[in-house]
Amino acid sequence: MRQPQDIVLLLKAAGEVTRMRLLALLVQGELSVKDFTEILGQSQPRISRHLKLLADSGLVTRHAEGAWAYYRLNRDKTSGALAEWLMEHLDTDAAELRRDLEKLSGLRAAQQERAAAYFATIAQSWDKLRSLHVADSALETAIVEAAGQEPVDMFLDLGTGTGRMLELLDGKYREGIGLDSSREMLSVARAKLDAEGIEKAQVRLGNITELDDYHQSGDLVMLHQVLHYFDDPSIAIAHAAHCLKPNGRMLIVDFAPHDLEFLRTEQAHRRLGMSQEQMMLWVRAAGLDVASCRSFPPARDDGLTVCLWVLETIKPNTTKGV
Ligand SMILES: C[S@@+](CC[C@H](N)C(=O)[O-])C[C@H]1O[C@@H](n2cnc3c(N)ncnc32)[C@H](O)[C@@H]1O
The missing domain is CATH 1.10.10.10 (Winged helix-like DNA-binding domain superfamily/Winged helix DNA-binding domain)
Known part of the structure; x- marks a missing residue:
């Protein structure tokens, strides 16, 4: 009270x-x-x-x-x-409120266009760029472990970019779908999957905020280095959670909080990493729980710490509060 x-x-x-x-x-x-x-x-x-x-x-x-x-x-x-x-x-149809909401969706669309323009220019070099910030090998070993031992019928890699996660987890899944809103990133992914003969995976153009076709379809859903492009990462997490089968598992990989402000202007980042508390709040709101979280310190002085969160659906008898 x-x-x-x-x-x-x-x-x-x-x-x-x-x-x-x-x-x-x-x-x-x-x-x-x-x-x-x-x-x-x-x-x-x-x-x-x-x-x-x-x-x-x-x-x-x-x-x-x-x-x-x-x-x-x-x-x-x-x-x-x-x-x-x-x-x-x-009444959100009242003129002033409606205008505010229209401006918000215009703002969001403009921000997405800026990110899309950025990815169109770096698609060919993304695989190199990714490893600039991150100690790739330890993290990737942990991702393979976190994907678990159980067979994965459907793996959904949301914001797949050049398809690295489809490549890394090849052999773990029966069918893999990589979804991304950038045609340029996807064309690099397609060429790579073809060259490596990864036939169980395909990539599709799409938006993480429009995933109705994938409702409860994934045993394993991944958001790898994607959330920091969202103004409100909880929206992406909620949409991703919607794609998860009831006993499925979600993996999120993203930066820990940092203060590299230039990443907003130079690399289209919207969020400067995310804390454990924020993640807990966002995933609980999406009906998920953090099963584990590991941090990976940067490989170089100017690198960033990366976290791997393993998420599972909240079991009905779980009473942990946020
Ligand atoms: C930094 S890249 C990461 C790619 C890949 N997951 C990796 O780690 O190599 C982020 C990707 O998210 C995609 N992306 C950003 N916002 C998106 C959205 N709303 N829907 C689908 N893809 C999105 C971008 O096009 C880009 O390919």
């Missing part, structure tokens, strides 16, 4: 038009201050003031990442219920 003054704080925070617009946007997922300023067309100090009030009241949580800060709706009992109530009763 909350003290009366806390409830007043919560209601005051929600009870203002700009802050209500911010909350309506946050229902769509995590957003940065920069996203808000672009969508609402208001100055950064003004938006930050509103966000601070929302954060102080407990309606939203803040996560600092390099020079950016991300906000997400707090899904706890009181704040979450208030935000849900608001969204149920708020």
